[in-house]
Amino acid sequence: MAATNPILHQAGVIAYRILDGKVQVLLMTSRDTGRWIIPKGNINGRSTPSKAAEKEAYEEAGVRGTITSSIPLGIYTYFKQLGSGEAREAAVEVYLLRIREQLKKWPEKGERNLSWVSTKEAVDLVEEPGVVPLLRRPMEFEEALANPKRRFSDTQRARRSR
Structure with missing residues (x-):
């Protein structure tokens, strides 16, 4: 039986x-609700999830950038309240x-407030349970994100020493 x-x-x-x-x-x-969240939205048509994510970042937050990997950082689920009052489960890459x-x-623009915060502050501000562990991930490799050239040279050095 198909899911309704x-x-x-x-x-x-x-x-x-x-x-x-x-x-x-x-x-x-x-x-x-005014809760702190990350940009996200539906994947429409033939769009790939990463392209849809880039589009949402532009539409909702006015930012453009580069997706760092075609593999998602993670996936979380939540229940989305639809305009009809119905709640539907959503999976977010x-x-x-x-x-x-x-x-x-x-x-x-004008429909939302934006704020640049540290990764620690982001973890404290976001209430969506599925997002919090994903916000902790950049904390794990924060120095590598901030210093990509150093990360590359350190990686090369580690490979040579094997």
Whole structure:
């Protein structure tokens, strides 16, 4: 028997930048409750999850950047409240997006608040249980994100010593 309410497939990003050698994560508020969240939305048409994630980052937060890997950082599920009042389960593939540009104008400007925060602050501010472990992931390799050239040379050195 087919499911009457299939799971919604969504994509999102943990958008980050390096400022003064420290990683900062971009959070935004949801339109309905004002909770701190990450950019995310439905995967439409023939779009890949990573392209859909980039599109959501632009539309909702006005940022453009580079997805760091075609493999998602992780996946979480939640129940999305639809306009009809129905709650549907959604699975969100989350990608790491290194920001290269923050725009002055974007489709949802004025509908949300944005804030650049440390990874630790992001973990404290976000209440979505599935997102918090994903926000901790960049904390695990924060120095490598902030110093990509050093990371590469350290990796090369480690390979040569084997």
